[in-house]
Amino acid sequence: MSDHYIRKEDAPLLPPPSSVAGPVHWIRENLFSGWFNSIMTLLAIYVLVVTVPGLVEYLFINAVWDSVDGKACRPAAGGGPNPADWSGACWSFAKAKFGFFMYGFYPDALRWRVDLTGVIGAVGLVLLLIETIPHKRWTAVFMLFVYPVIAYILLSGGMFNLEYVETNRWGGILVTLVVAITGIVVSLPLGILLALGRRSKMPAMRFASVLFIEIWRGVPLITVLFMASVMLPLFLPEGVHFDKLLRCLIGVALFSTAYMAEVVRGGLQAIVRGQYEGAQALGLSYWKTMGLIILPQALKLVIPGIVNTFIGLFKDTTLVLIVGILDLLGTVQTGLTDAKWFSPNTATSAYIFTAAIFWAFCFAMSRYSIYMENKLHTGHKR
Amino acid sequence: MKKLMVTAALGAVMGLAAGAASAGTIEDVKAKGFVQCGVSQGLPGFSNPDDKGNWTGLDVDVCRAVAAAVFGDASKVKYTPLSAKERFTALQSGEIDMLSRNTTWTATRDTALGLNFAGVNYYDGQGFMVRKSLGVSSALELSGAAVCTNTGTTTELNVADYFRSHKMPYEIVAFEKSDEVVQAYNAGRCDVYTTDASGLYAQRLKLTKPDEHIVLPEIISKEPLGPVVRQGDDQWFNLVKWSLFAMVNAEEMGVTSANVDEMKKSTNPAIRRLLGVEGKFGENMGVSNDWAFNIVKQVGNYGEAFDRNVGPKTPLGIARGVNALWSKGGIQYAPPIR
Numbered sequence: 001m002s003d004h005y006i007r008k009e010d011a012p013l014l015p016p017p018s019s020v021a022g023p024v025h026w027i028r029e030n031l032f033s034g035w036f037n038s039i040m041t042l043l044a045i046y047v048l049v050v051t052v053p054g055l056v057e058y059l060f061i062n063a064v065w066d067s068v069d070g071k072a073c074r075p076a077a078g079g080g081p082n083p084a085d086w087s088g089a090c091w092s093f094a095k096a097k098f099g100f101f102m103y104g105f106y107p108d109a110l111r112w113r114v115d116l117t118g119v120i121g122a123v124g125l126v127l128l129l130i131e132t133i134p135h136k137r138w139t140a141v142f143m144l145f146v147y148p149v150i151a152y153i154l155l156s157g158g159m160f161n162l163e164y165v166e167t168n169r170w171g172g173i174l175v176t177l178v179v180a181i182t183g184i185v186v187s188l189p190l191g192i193l194l195a196l197g198r199r200s201k202m203p204a205m206r207f208a209s210v211l212f213i214e215i216w217r218g219v220p221l222i223t224v225l226f227m228a229s230v231m232l233p234l235f236l237p238e239g240v241h242f243d244k245l246l247r248c249l250i251g252v253a254l255f256s257t258a259y260m261a262e263v264v265r266g267g268l269q270a271i272v273r274g275q276y277e278g279a280q281a282l283g284l285s286y287w288k289t290m291g292l293i294i295l296p297q298a299l300k301l302v303i304p305g306i307v308n309t310f311i312g313l314f315k316d317t318t319l320v321l322i323v324g325i326l327d328l329l330g331t332v333q334t335g336l337t338d339a340k341w342f343s344p345n346t347a348t349s350a351y352i353f354t355a356a357i358f359w360a361f362c363f364a365m366s367r368y369s370i371y372m373e374n375k376l377h378t379g380h381k382r
Numbered sequence: 383m384k385k386l387m388v389t390a391a392l393g394a395v396m397g398l399a400a401g402a403a404s405a406g407t408i409e410d411v412k413a414k415g416f417v418q419c420g421v422s423q424g425l426p427g428f429s430n431p432d433d434k435g436n437w438t439g440l441d442v443d444v445c446r447a448v449a450a451a452v453f454g455d456a457s458k459v460k461y462t463p464l465s466a467k468e469r470f471t472a473l474q475s476g477e478i479d480m481l482s483r484n485t486t487w488t489a490t491r492d493t494a495l496g497l498n499f500a501g502v503n504y505y506d507g508q509g510f511m512v513r514k515s516l517g518v519s520s521a522l523e524l525s526g527a528a529v530c531t532n533t534g535t536t537t538e539l540n541v542a543d544y545f546r547s548h549k550m551p552y553e554i555v556a557f558e559k560s561d562e563v564v565q566a567y568n569a570g571r572c573d574v575y576t577t578d579a580s581g582l583y584a585q586r587l588k589l590t591k592p593d594e595h596i597v598l599p600e601i602i603s604k605e606p607l608g609p610v611v612r613q614g615d616d617q618w619f620n621l622v623k624w625s626l627f628a629m630v631n632a633e634e635m636g637v638t639s640a641n642v643d644e645m646k647k648s649t650n651p652a653i654r655r656l657l658g659v660e661g662k663f664g665e666n667m668g669v670s671n672d673w674a675f676n677i678v679k680q681v682g683n684y685g686e687a688f689d690r691n692v693g694p695k696t697p698l699g700i701a702r703g704v705n706a707l708w709s710k711g712g713i714q715y716a717p718p719i720r
Contacts, residue, residue: 070587070697077593084591100435105461108434168462171435230468233475244477324423324464334431334463336561337424339697342587344568347561 059352062088066095070341078343089349090341097335104171104326110163113154114174120150121181129368131375144185167245171326173357175245179252179317179327184310186253191260192299196290198265209261216258221319224251229323248320256313263305267298300376307369311362329354407479407611407618408452408668416458419445420478423463426584427692427700428484428504428607437461441482443687444503444609446680447625448480451664451673456680466535470495473612480622481610486536491610500622502608503684504692505704505713507601508540509579511586514594516573521600525550530563530572532556537577540603564588578605584698621667628674630716631656632683634707639682642675655719663719674719684714 018024031041064072073090074080082088094101103111124143127133155178158164170178197209216224228247236242271294279289299306321330332354336347411417421429421441429439446456462478473481474496484506485491487499512518512527521544529545531537533556545552555572557563560581567575568589577585579601586592609626611619632638635653637645646657654660657678658671665671681687685707692700706712 074587075590075592077591078587078589087590096433100431100433103435105431105435166460168460230471233471233477236475322465324462324468326423326463330423333559334424337426337430338432339426339430339584339587340432342426342584342697344588344590347565347588 058087059089062086064088064090064092067092070343070346073343073345087345090343090345091349093341093346093350094353100335101172101328101331103174104331105169106165106174110165117151117154121147167243172331173328175325176317176327179249179320180314182249183252183256183313187256187260190257192264194257194261195264195268199268213258213261216255221255221316222322224255225319225323245325248323248325256309259309263302263309266305267302268294270301271298303369303373307365311365314362315358328357407615408621411452411479416460417445417449417452418460418462418478420462420464420469420472420481420483422483423465425484427696427698438691440504440687440691441484443681444482444626447629447677448622450676450680451621451625451669454670454676473610484607485610487606487608496613497610498613498619500609500611500619501626502606503626504607506578506580506605506607508537508576508603509582509601510598511575511582511595512573512598514596521598522548524574527574528553528555528572529574529576530555530567531576532560532563533558541576544602580692580700583700587697617668621669624667625677627716628677629684629687630714631719632678633685634709637678637683638686639679642678
């Protein structure tokens with residue numbers, strides 16, 4: 001009986017068969033789960049194989065990273081060092097003009113003021129957006145009321161011994177950010193007020209809000225900018241000049257306010273009647289009802305819509321280009337007119353560079369909105 | 383004009399330039415301390431910012447010459463980049479003092495729009511570029527061609543005029559930006575690329591195989607480009623006009639930025655008058671008598687400005703052609719200073 005075999009330890013754990021786990025399984029499950037998906041996968045692989053090597057070659061391997069002018073990016077027939085069928089990105093162009101793309105014509109010696117404004121803004125934004133940092137209320141007050149004043153004084157000067165820099169010398173990312181941030185900061189509170197106004201029971205209030213929203217929303221942004229920059233000076237008495245950038249800022253802000261109002265109104269309509277009645281039963285005033293009960297729920301619902309409007313606004317800032325204000329895209333296009341840098345590849349790589357910057361900003365906004373949605377999801381999420 | 387800062391209700395602040403019922407542009411300019419000059423949003427060689435963001439170009443040099451005449455300091459210019467649509471409004475509304483933005487002198491602009499052209503700093507015209515493989519040597523052989531050009535410019539109209547008057551069928555392929563036009567031509571979407579002759583040679587550098595293209599000899603339009611001022615301010619008009627003439631005269635007399643100091647000692651009466659050693663020509667215009675000396679010293683004569691910005695040694699590589707002095711076979715001609 002002693003030759004009974006008694007196993008003393010557990011059988012070794014075998015990995016699951018490759019048909020239900022592991023990379024092979026994953027590939028089967030996700031890439032080749034049917035004839036249609038298999039074809040799509042093969043097609044996608046084919047597209048990648050065809051495009052990626054060329055793209056990598058253009059963007060990195062063949063790219064010119066360092067040169068003093070566009071000659072290095074030209075083929076031999078144009079006076080450059082490259083063979084006839086060569087093509088590669090001309091990053092040295094973006095590198096040489098980087099200061100111009102950042103600040104436009106802002107005087108070299110005074111650019112620290114722009115940097116300082118940016119740093120203060122960035123620090124304020126970080127304090128505001130990261131939820132574990134306390135004293136939100138004071139930061140918010142600072143960012144909404146004190147910071148614009150500081151930014152205005154620093155950027156345009158003309159007081160406290162700071163040299164005055166006219167706005168037509170601003171440019172590049174500076175202008176893009178000024179227009180976008182002003183639009184964003186003005187449009188959200190004004191949009192909320194207009195949305196409330198449109199749902200108000202007071203006829204005059206409702207009428208005024210509807211009128212504002214429908215007029216501004218019914219006009220293309222280009223028309224607004226043209227009116228602001230070309231027509232307005234003709235209406236004003238002789239010798240009176242509004243600053244052109246300011247005219248566009250107001251135009252862009254009011255325009256996005258109208259859109260924002262409709263987004264917020266969408267949120268307000270999604271709040272069930274019981275919420276209003278509950279607030280009334282508690283004896284809350286109109287503003288308390290809105291501020292404590294309705295808006296927190298409504299705004300949370302429309303975060304995607306709000307961020308959508310913000311992103312749209314950010315990209316629409318490039319339209320100020322047509323009225324002669326040089327935003328990022330404007331400075332890039334102006335930079336492209338420098339004959340020194342002419343080459344078959346300069347324009348393409350400059351636009352890729354611009355697109356990358358715009359994408360980075362928009363992607364950051366989008367990620368933050370997803371983070372906010374996840375943080376605030378209470379009840380509604382399925 | 384005095385800068386008043388007015389705080390508006392929204393907390394936005396606007397620069398309100400309250401002009402005292404315009405005393406004349408020259409007084410305004412002197413009072414504010416700079417010339418506000420309207421330029422393009424970037425045209426190679428004429429007005430475009432360099433790597434550091436400083437404006438350079440042939441048109442920019444006219445602005446600088448005017449500043450040198452008024453202040454004795456060519457750097458006292460502020461530039462307003464303007465789109466083609468905005469440029470005249472900006473001038474009419476007083477937002478800028480002068481417009482130096484490759485603007486073609488036409489009858490409508492000179493009369494109906496209330497503007498004055500202070501001269502011509504570049505005689506341009508529209509030209510054609512084609513592929514060598516097309517085997518074409520004259521624009522008259524372009525019957526049935528697809529023509530790439532910019533939308534909404536006089537170039538498009540000129541092409542229509544030219545092809546219609548020669549009874550040749552054609553097809554327009556138009557784009558908004560020059561870069562798009564060049565790309566389309568490069569990709570073979572059209573047979574002919576047309577734009578101002580001043581731009582043709584430079585645009586060729588953007589092609590992948592520049593040696594496979596040629597510029598045809600025909601110039602199909604007249605585009606005299608020059609600085610523009612508002613009508614009704616003759617003193618300012620005179621100053622801009624003579625700033626340009628001074629540059630041309632200086633070239634004719636052989637006065638350059640390098641030798642202008644020595645030339646002051648010249649015995650040639652014409653040079654002495656130009657440089658303000660004799661006569662009171664500056665005072666008559668409301669500026670100092672060494673106005674032209676300052677222009678030549680700081681900006682250079684017309685030939686220097688041409689060579690520096692668009693000449694054969696620049697990427698644009700434009701030969702003087704019709705823009706040579708009248709004495710050298712061109713049509714650049716300035717009335718004498720006397």
